[in-house]
Amino acid sequence: MRKVLLTLTLFLAATAARAKEVLPFIENDYTKAIARAKTSHVPLFVEAWAPW
Amino acid sequence: MRAYVLTDKALERYAGRFVWLAVDTEDAKNAAFLKKFPIPVLPTLLVIDPKKESVAMRYPGGATVPQLKKLLDDGERAVKGKGNTADEALARADALASAGKTKEAAAEYAAAVKAAPKGWSRLGRASESLLLALSMTNQGEDCATQAATLYPKLKGTISGANVASTGVGCAGDLPAENPKRAALLSTLETATREAFDDKSIVMSGDDRSGLYQALIGAREAAGDKESAQKLTAEWSAFLDAQAAKAKTPEQRASYDPHRLSAYMALKTPEKAVPMLEQTERDLPGDYNAPSRLAVAYKAMGKFDEALAANDRALAKAYGPRKIGIYRTRADIYIAKGDKEAAKKTINDAIAYAESLPEGQKSDRTVAALKKKLETM
DSSP, X not given: OHXXXXXXXXXXXXXXXXXXXXXXXXXXXXXXHHHHHHHHTOOEEEEEEOOO | OTTTTTTOGGGGGGXXXXXXXXXXXXXXXXXXXXXXXOOOSSSEEEEEETTTXXXXXXXXXOOOHHHHHHHHHHHHHHHHTOOOHHHHHHHHHHHHHHTXXXXXXXXXXXXXXXXXXXXXXXHHHHHHHHHHHHHHTTOHHHHHHHXXXXXXXHTTSHHHHHHHHHHHHHHHHSOTTOTTHHHHHHHHHHHHHHHHHOTTSOOOHHHHHHHHXXXXXXXXXXXXHHHHHHHHHHHHHHHHHHHHHOSSHHHHHTTHXXXXXXXXHTTOGGGHHHHHHHHHHHOTTOSHHHHHHHHHHHHTTOHHHHHHHHHHHHXXXXXXXXXXXXXXXXXXXXXXXXXXXXXXXXXXXXXXXXXXXXXXXXXXXHHHHHHHHHTO
């Protein structure tokens, strides 16, 4: 997937605070997130990203 | 995606339906996660079933708001286990891809696409994932052939555009002696151009930029340098206009890497300097702007400025991408004629690469660095 490989560069870092405005993201803590998903019986959404 | 999509109010209704986790793959804190769920493409979006701690939905790439809504709906459906034969194959494929078994995943994605009933809403995602898996496992002819078969079914959608552009890249990379190369290249370039011209497709600036790159690559693969250069100039102007419309520094900076690539292709790296200096001022904690400045200065033959920018980038960088900054530094020394400093830099890079935790450490990267050292 050349397109993805070549264009993933546009998905840069923004501050975590901005994303939290709409969706309550947990930052860099899988253990906490999966535990919360288990207790609240909802799926876990993961955005894997890097500063780019 | 962070700058444009995840802040969109249209996603508010999904807030309580998921737990939301952002994973910076460069951060050592996430090494255990990365060992469990390898991430070869950034960004990658996952929906994980909390009962099984397994991947129920995987999308390797960024998404617009409408795409993301669909992915979230798909993820919920997959966790509930509702679906047909195609859904089951897609779920197996996503799980295999998430375990790093890309070749096996490609076979299951192909099975999903083959079993897809008419109107199956997951065909786009399955097709995109299939092509990625094929291209990652060096199955370029299959990638291009599948793209040519799937495009007509996805025409008029963003997935169709992605399938066409990925496929044309695979076709262009085929060896010149491949008898199918010319026909596949022509078919898929036409498809990519059609998607590019289709104003009804909701497309991010990133998506359109990707189509420009695919079309430029297609012209280069066809040996038409003049058209490729003309398209590159159009692409560069498009990116400049997009950046000028950005509402935040983060949005503007998101175009930096593509703008730098375009300027470099047009042999005008000096145009990147004010843009990157602005980003370095706006986002002082980010290593990317000085890292790119080093690349631009090197192309301009300003080696001392390049090393100074590279120093600033190294001081801020962390994670596997820091290795790339070391590589740039070694290349600057080589261009400057200082072979010993270049060797020392590669040794530093090897030591750093070997120090990364499991999940971030790559044996392939270490081997490539050692090979580079041997050739110096």
